[in-house]
Amino acid sequence: MLTETATPRTLPLLEVEGVDKSFPGVRALSDMRLELRAGEVLALVGENGAGKSTLMKLLSGIHTPDTGTFTLDGEPLTIAGPKHATELGISIIHQEFNLVPHLTVAQNVFIGREPRRARLLLDERRLVRDARELIGRLHLPLDPNAVVGDLTVANQQMVEIAKALSYDPKVLIMDEPTAALNDAEVATLHELIRRFVRPETGVIYISHRMEEIRRIADRVTVIRDGQYVDTVDVAATSTREIIAMMVGRTLADHAGPQGVRADREVLLEVTGLSTKALLKDVTFDLRAGEILGFAGLMGAGRTETARAIVGADPVDGGVLTLRGSRIRIGHPADAVRHGIGYLSEDRKRYGLLLDKDVKANVTLGALARRFTTAGFVHDRAARAAASEYVGSLRIKTPSVDQTTKFLSGGNQQKVVIAKWLARDCDILIFDEPTRGIDVGAKEEIYQLLNELAEQGKSIIMISSELPEVLRMSHRVVVMSEGRVTRILDAAEASQETIMHYATLRPDENVEDAKELGLDPVETGAAEDEEGKA
C-alpha cells in the first residue's frame, strides 16, 4: 500500500496488488500494482502495449488474472465477469466502442436490462423516459431516440459514457476516451468527469495525451512493459519527467516541417471536388515532398475529401490532375495504381483484417507487387519484410504470426502504417495517423513522415490535434462545412488562424460567406462544376 502522502482523503478506493497476466507468447502484466484513492482522477500512462487495457480488462472482469489481488473499499474482490464487475460498482468505457449501431441511444444505454411491463413486454416509453432523465442529469447533448449509427464518433462516445454512468459506479474506468474527440468535446468530457468525481468515487483515466492528463488528473501511475514504474502527483511532476518514466529513454527531438516546398513541382491537383453528401468545390494542390495538413472540426469534410479522392465514396463532380494529366479514379484500386494510398481513421473497420496475422496485414497492399511471381506468394520474403517493419516501427507483438486483434490499439495502428509503407505510394493520405499512439511512437512517426517527405513523397495529414498539424505541415488546408475555407502557409498557421477558418459557417452566416467571397444565397456552387466531371 502506498501511504507516502497522507492527506485526509487518501483512503484507497481500489487497490491492485501483485497481478500477473500472460497471454500465449506475451507476458502482458507482471507484479502490477495500482492504487486509486477515493475522490481522485488517476491517470494511467504507458507506451503502446504496456498493458493498460489489459489491466482494465482484469478490473472489469473480461479477463481473469493469473495471480494477484484486488481490493475495493477495503474488501477483497473477486470479479466473476463483466456483469459482476458492474454490480460491484466498476464501470468501464473501452478503448473500442461497444454499441449496437442500429439501435437508438436509449436502447443502447439500457441494453440487456430494458424496463419491462408484465415481464415480457418492453416498456419503450419508460426506456426513453429513463434515458432522457439520465442524459439530462449528465448534461449530455443527446437525443434518446437518435440511432447510434447516425451519431458522430464524439456523440457515440457520450453514449458510452451515459451507459457506464447509468450503473452508478464507484469506479469509472475510461480507456482512451478522447482518442476520437476534438478539443471542445474533450472539454465537455472533462466537465462530466469532474461532476462524477465525489468523495466516494474515483476515475481511472487512460490517455496518451499529456496536456489532457495535466488538466484532469490528480495523480498519474506510469507502467512500462507490463510492470509498475511509479505513481506521482501530476502537479508536482513535469510532462517531460512523466514521459521519461514511460519510455525509459530520451526521446528524439521535436521534428518539424523541413525546407520549403513552394518551388517544388505540383504533384496532385484537386479541383472542384464535390459530393452529394457534403463536399462543395474542394480545390487544392499538393507538391512533391510536401506535408499538407488538413484541419477542421469534426464533420468539416476532411475524411470525406480523402475518401472521395481515392474513390472510396461516389463523387458528384471534380477533377483530379496527377503530374499534369487528368486521372479518373472509380475505386481505391485505381488510386493505389496511380500511387495514392489512404490510411483510414477507423482502423478496425477500414484498416485491418482483424482475424488475420500481422504478416498478412502488413503485406496485403504490396502483395501482388512485391511478394509474388506469376501469382505465387513468396512467403519467406513477405515474412522478412513484415518482420522488418515490426522492428523499425517497434510494433509490440510476439511474432509476425500473431493475430492482429490481439495487439494493443496503438500497435494495431502501427500495423496499418506499415502496410502503407510496404506499398510505397508517392502520395499518402494519412487520416489521424497517430490516433491511439503513445508519445514516444508519435515522435517516431513524425520523424518517419519527415523522412518520407525528404524522399520526395507527398503526404496529406488529416488530424484533429492542432499541435500536430502545426508542427508537421508545410501548408495547412482548413475546412468547414464541406468547403476549403483557407489554405495557410506554415508561417501564417497558428491555433487562432486555423480555428478562425475552421469555424466559418458560410451557409448560415452571411458575413462568413462574404469573407470567403461566396455568394451567400447561391448554394449551388457545386452544380456549376458538374460540367467538369
Next chain:
Amino acid sequence: MVTTREKSGVAGRPVGAVVKGRLQQLLAFASLIVIFAFFSVASPFFFTYGNFTAILFSTVVIGTLAIGTTFVIITGGIDLSIGTGMALCAVMSGVFIVNLDLPLAVGLVATVLFGGLMGLVNGINIALLKIPPFIATLAMMLVAEGLALVVSGSAPIYFSEEPAYTKISTGNLIPGVDFPNAVIVLIVVAVIAGVLLTKTVLGRYTYSIGSNEEATALSGIDVRKWKIAVYAFAGLFIGLAGIMISARLGSAQPATGMGYELQAIAAVVIGGTSLSGGKGSIVGTLIGALIISTLNNGLQIMSIPQEWQNVILGCVILVAVYTDILRKKEA
C-alpha cells in the same frame, strides 16, 4: 449487456480462439472416424475395400462442387446455383460431345468453360451489380434448372456412342487396381485448389475479402475483379462436376441437380469453413464431403430408408451450422 461487454473483450479469449480454428477441422476428422467405426460395427458389408472405393467414388461429385464453393464461401459469399448448374453443364457436355460430335477433349474443355461462364455471370451480378450473393445465385439456380430442361428437351442425353467418356469416371487409370479414375480426378483438383488457396494471390485475396472486404478494397485491391474471378473459378468446378456426374451415369440427366448445392455447402461448413467468411480450407471441405458420402453409404448399407437418410443428413447440417455460429461468437 453481458454479451456486448464480453464480445468487446476485443481480444476475446485467444487460446480458445486459436485452438477453435483448428479444432473444427480436427472435430470433423474425428467425427468421420466415429462414423466409420460405427458403420463398421453395425454392418459387415461396410468395412471392405470395395465399399471404401464406393464411398470415395460417391464423394467425387459433391467434393468437386464443394471445393469450388469453398472459395466462394471464404469470401463471405454463397453459391446456390452449383446443383442445377451442374445439371446444365452435364447437358451441355452431351450437346458438345453427342449432339455436336466435337472431339472428346474439346467437348470436355468447353463444358468446364461453360461452367466458368456461369460463375462469371454470377460474379458480375454480385460484384458489379451489387446483387447479394444469395439472391444472384438463387436466380442463377432457377435459370440453370430451366435451361437444362430447355436445351435437352427434358430428355436425358446418352453417351452410349462415347465409351471413352464414361471411362473418365469409371475407368481405372492404374492398371490392375480397382481405383476409379473419378477419385483420381478429385484428388488432382483438390491439390490444385489447395495450392491456389494457400500459395497464390487469388487465395490470399479470397481470405482477405472474407475477413474485411472494405479494408481490402482500401488497401488498393480491386475486390470487384477478384470476386468475379472467385465465382468464375468456382464455376469451373460446376463444369467439372457436370462431366463427372454424367460420365458416371453414362448420361446427362437434366433434372438431377437440385439438392446437390445444399449437400456441397454442408460439406464446406462441416469442414470448418465459416459462412461468415475469412476462414476455411480445402482439406476440411474434403473431410466434410467424405462425412456426407460415408453417411449416405452407411445408411444405405444398413437399409435405412431414403427418407430417414435425409432426416439424418438434415440433422448433421444443423449441427454443423450451429458449430459455425458458436465459432462466430467466439471470434
